[in-house]
Amino acid sequence: MIAVTGASGHLGRLVVASLLRTVAPSNIVAAARSPEKVGDLASQGICIRQADYSRPDTLGPALVGVYKLLLISGSEVGRRVEQHKAVIAAARQAGVRLLLYTSVLHADRSPLALGEEHRQTEAAIRSSGVPFVILRNSWYTENYAGAVAQAVKLGVHYGCAGAGRVSAASRADYAEAAAALLTAKDDQSGRFYELAGDEAFTLAEFAAEVARQSGKPVRYQDLPELEYRTLLVKAVLPEPIAAMLANADVGISKGALFDDSRQLHALIGRSTTSISSTISAALAP
Numbered sequence: 001m002i003a004v005t006g007a008s009g010h011l012g013r014l015v016v017a018s019l020l021r022t023v024a025p026s027n028i029v030a031a032a033r034s035p036e037k038v039g040d041l042a043s044q045g046i047c048i049r050q051a052d053y054s055r056p057d058t059l060g061p062a063l064v065g066v067y068k069l070l071l072i073s074g075s076e077v078g079r080r081v082e083q084h085k086a087v088i089a090a091a092r093q094a095g096v097r098l099l100l101y102t103s104v105l106h107a108d109r110s111p112l113a114l115g116e117e118h119r120q121t122e123a124a125i126r127s128s129g130v131p132f133v134i135l136r137n138s139w140y141t142e143n144y145a146g147a148v149a150q151a152v153k154l155g156v157h158y159g160c161a162g163a164g165r166v167s168a169a170s171r172a173d174y175a176e177a178a179a180a181l182l183t184a185k186d187d188q189s190g191r192f193y194e195l196a197g198d199e200a201f202t203l204a205e206f207a208a209e210v211a212r213q214s215g216k217p218v219r220y221q222d223l224p225e226l227e228y229r230t231l232l233v234k235a236v237l238p239e240p241i242a243a244m245l246a247n248a249d250v251g252i253s254k255g256a257l258f259d260d261s262r263q264l265h266a267l268i269g270r271s272t273t274s275i276s277s278t279i280s281a282a283l284a285p
């Protein structure tokens with residue numbers, strides 16, 4: 001069986017949908033912290049199991065009979081190393097033959113604050129002895145979709161990424177790549193994939209494209225990190241999230257989310273989702 005953790009999340013659901021194209025539903029395990037959130041998948045014949053990264057007692061039973069496992073990184077920043085280690089230990093115990101993990105682009109040298117938890121998780125996977133594949137995902141184009149309406153309204157898009165370029169792709173692109181690797185016939189173990197969009201854009205180019213498509217003036221305003229962070233808090237984001245987003249922008253200014261190796265394109269056999277199509281979808285009535 002092939003299991004996907006975090007199956008209730010945006011990415012997890014898309015991976016399960018991609019798997020369904022080639023894998024019988026009865027061979028797919030949708031593992032979720034709250035199984036009721038994926039109840040709709042049960043009606044398609046998919047096996048639903050509880051897997052809470054913070055409750056090791058749920059992890060062994062979730063992995064019974066699992067041959068390949070996709071561990072989708074959790075969303076509780078600061079608690080993830082311990083949580084991921086629990087899943088890795090359970091995978092080793094259950095005899096999982098291939099563990100895939102969603103990391104961050106260039107995790108080994110990423111200046112992003114969130115890179116540290118991914119580095120530690122990758123190290124734990126490497127030393128576990130379980131054969132593995134690391135999917136180092138860049139940013140989601142969806143991260144910018146939510147900013148489109150606001151940018152049109154204000155006539156400005158704020159950030160602190162300078163002239164850094166982001167090679168973003170959609171969650172569906174990353175999900176398709178994960179499904180391709182979960183179903184690959186050749187031996188993938190030990191591989192690291194740097195997964196990123198075909199095109200890279202600066203935030204000034206993002207603002208210019210929003211302006212072009214909306215027909216409204218929109219410019220990019222680059223701010224010092226602290227000022228941008230304060231602005232995000234004023235816009236009602238919790239302080240840790242604001243700090244993480246501002247830190248990510250600083251990372252972008254240093255090239256942390258840029259990659260032009262087109263490994264994602266090669267895995268999915270098509271162009272990745274462009275920021276331009278993401279903007280047009282966000283502007284659609």
Ligand SMILES: NC(=O)c1ccc[n+]([C@@H]2O[C@H](COP(=O)([O-])OP(=O)(O)OC[C@H]3O[C@@H](n4cnc5c(N)ncnc54)[C@H](OP(=O)(O)O)[C@@H]3O)[C@@H](O)[C@H]2O)c1
Binds near residue numbers: 008010073074140171
């Ligand atoms: N590349 C990017 O731009 C980017 C952006 C944001 C996040 N990420 C990372 O990529 C992951 C997947 O992205 P996404 O869009 O699918 O995020 P998402 O929609 O927030 O989904 C996160 C998933 O992780 C699950 N989860 C969190 N804590 C858990 C725990 N203790 N035990 C079991 N499951 C747990 C959530 O379960 P519940 O439904 O129960 O909450 C949910 O299924 C995120 O979790 C994060 O690590 C990447």
